Amino acid sequence: MKKVLLGLALMAPALFVALAAEGPAIPLGLLPVRFPKDNPYTAEKAELGKLLYFDKRLSADGTVSCASCHSPKFAYTDGKAVSDGIKGQRGGRSAPTVINRAYSLAQFWDGRAKALEEQSIGPMANPIEMGNTHDAVVKTLKGVNGYKKLFAKVFGTEAFDINHVAMAIATFERTVLSGNSPYDRYKAGDKKQLSASAVRGMDVYFNKAKCDQCHEGINFTTNAYHNLGVGTDKPNPDDGRFAVTKNAADWGAFKTPTLRDIARTAPYMHDGSLKTLEEVVDYYDKGGLPNKNLDERMKKLNLTAQDKKDLVEFLKSLNGEGW
Numbered sequence: 001m002k003k004v005l006l007g008l009a010l011m012a013p014a015l016f017v018a019l020a021a022e023g024p025a026i027p028l029g030l031l032p033v034r035f036p037k038d039n040p041y042t043a044e045k046a047e048l049g050k051l052l053y054f055d056k057r058l059s060a061d062g063t064v065s066c067a068s069c070h071s072p073k074f075a076y077t078d079g080k081a082v083s084d085g086i087k088g089q090r091g092g093r094s095a096p097t098v099i100n101r102a103y104s105l106a107q108f109w110d111g112r113a114k115a116l117e118e119q120s121i122g123p124m125a126n127p128i129e130m131g132n133t134h135d136a137v138v139k140t141l142k143g144v145n146g147y148k149k150l151f152a153k154v155f156g157t158e159a160f161d162i163n164h165v166a167m168a169i170a171t172f173e174r175t176v177l178s179g180n181s182p183y184d185r186y187k188a189g190d191k192k193q194l195s196a197s198a199v200r201g202m203d204v205y206f207n208k209a210k211c212d213q214c215h216e217g218i219n220f221t222t223n224a225y226h227n228l229g230v231g232t233d234k235p236n237p238d239d240g241r242f243a244v245t246k247n248a249a250d251w252g253a254f255k256t257p258t259l260r261d262i263a264r265t266a267p268y269m270h271d272g273s274l275k276t277l278e279e280v281v282d283y284y285d286k287g288g289l290p291n292k293n294l295d296e297r298m299k300k301l302n303l304t305a306q307d308k309k310d311l312v313e314f315l316k317s318l319n320g321e322g323w
């Protein structure tokens with residue numbers, strides 16, 4: 001345990017806090033969740049955050065909640081290439097899952113938000129997502145007696161502001177976890193959990209295709225940014241990470257997403273341009289899409305038809321539970 005604590009401390013000195021004695025149940029295959037010192041876990045806070053997360057009154061016209069685009073029905077995504085925001089408006093990016101966000105140090109496809117506290121109130125004031133203002137959100141919530149009581153219970157004050165809203169939603173987000181998948185149970189020793197095809201697919205994943213160069217660890221991501229070429233053949237391609245760092249090497253690079261529950265979160269990639277896991281595997285097999293900044297790890301894989309089928313079977317074994 002000490003070693004794990006030390007490891008985490010070295011990874012994220014600024015964010016590191018002692019693991020709360022109390023916290024959400026952690027499914028098999030995951031690590032305990034770290035809660036920031038200035039926003040520790042309480043069950044009541046997570047519960048309040050959950051109410052807010054599903055509440056459409058957070059949007060300007062009462063039509064959109066966080067769950068409109070990140071719904072448990074689709075493993076906390078929306079099943080669409082790009083989301084419908086308020087008044088049917090659309091952005092250029094696909095809604096990522098909210099699952100296992102607690103294990104990531106940066107949020108959004110380009111990593112522009114660090115803490116979940118910062119991320120969680122952004123959508124409310126985004127003109128094409130929830131179209132509201134933070135002042136209006138707080139005013140609406142203060143007009144709801146039930147919320148006044150809950151905020152008072154959780155934070156000890158009825159004079160709450162947008163930061164308290166952010167803390168509650170972020171706490172809820174840190175409890176949306178996915179683990180205990182057939183793969184986790186297989187790794188823990190129950191060899192019956194994976195079919196022969198999924199076991200062969202695991203070998204393709206780790207050895208032949210080396211997907212774990214980027215998708216590795218408990219959450220199947222290094223959290224690093226890479227250019228796979230997705231969307232670079234479209235007019236006005238998305239700058240990706242470049243917009244944040246202004247570093248030419250980051251052009252067209254996006255945050256490596258988790259692969260947990262991946263069979264439930266189609267369509268895929270930052271622009272939702274690949275419809276199925278089979279299409280994703282074909283995309284990698286041909287080595288991505290050549291462009292001025294293609295990641296050097298993207299190479300033709302020469303997978304057989306059987307390899308591809310097996311790899312998809314393996315990916316399906318990452319469907320978990322906990323959320």
Ligand code: HEC
Binds near residue numbers: 053093101109
């Ligand atoms: C209109 C659809 C929409 C609504 C409403 C919405 N989101 Fe999102 N969300 C998105 C899209 C699209 C992205 C990706 C944006 C990007 O990367 O630039 C995103 C990104 C995120 C991320 C980052 C995930 C990651 O892997 O980096 C989190 C967490 C998140 N949203 C939580 C929320 C919360 C909490 C709310 C409510 C306060 C909310 N969202 C409301 C569409 C939406």
Ligand code: HEC
Binds near residue numbers: 224255280297
């Ligand atoms: C060079 C790093 C890298 C390698 C190697 C890699 N991936 Fe990815 N993967 C990414 C990045 C980055 C994205 C997001 C790219 C984008 O949207 O532009 C992604 C996206 C995905 C997605 C879509 C996720 C979603 O939520 O939309 C799947 C599925 C996937 N990868 C599976 C695989 C498989 C299977 C392999 C091995 C054949 C693999 N990846 C190899 C970095 C990598």
